[in-house]
């Protein structure tokens with residue numbers, strides 16, 4: 001025969017279980033009331049957009065590295081070091097962007113040939129501009145990439161694509177580009 005204390009514990013446990021079941025049922029009802037979206041369509045579009053961004057980030061990384069190697073003139077040392085900081089930052093950016101593609105179920109563009117085909121930033125093989133032209137060229141590419149990121153942020157808000165995590169990721173990336181642009185611009189001030 002159960003003691004009163006045992007009975008009380010059992011009653012409480014039954015009450016807890018029925019509360020949990022009610023909560024679970026409510027959560028399921030709430031989930032069912034959310035309008036359906038077509039994630040496959042939206043996600044595929046997002047993968048294409050992020051891969052296009054990845055190609056431009058990779059080109060901008062390569063151009064920054066190129067100018068780090070080839071800068072000449074009286075500001076050589078400071079600009080050489082400054083561009084080293086930027087190309088190292090790009091290594092992290094490229095890795096993060098590629099891994100975001102994986103996180104949403106895609107495959108990042110991973111060969112030089114495909115990255116080159118998808119990028120629309122302009123490279124000039126065999127041309128080694130003056131320091132200020134190098135900086136201005138990088139700045140212009142950063143601005144292009146920022147426009148591209150803003151378009152992806154808009155895409156994240158569209159009903160088929162609603163993706164707050166990618167939106168947050170892109171907002172953070174935009175901030176990094178704005179900061180890098182500010183530093184490049186500061187080198188152009190006379």
Ligand SMILES: [Fe+2]
Nearest residue numbers: 068069080084
């Ligand atoms: Fe170096």
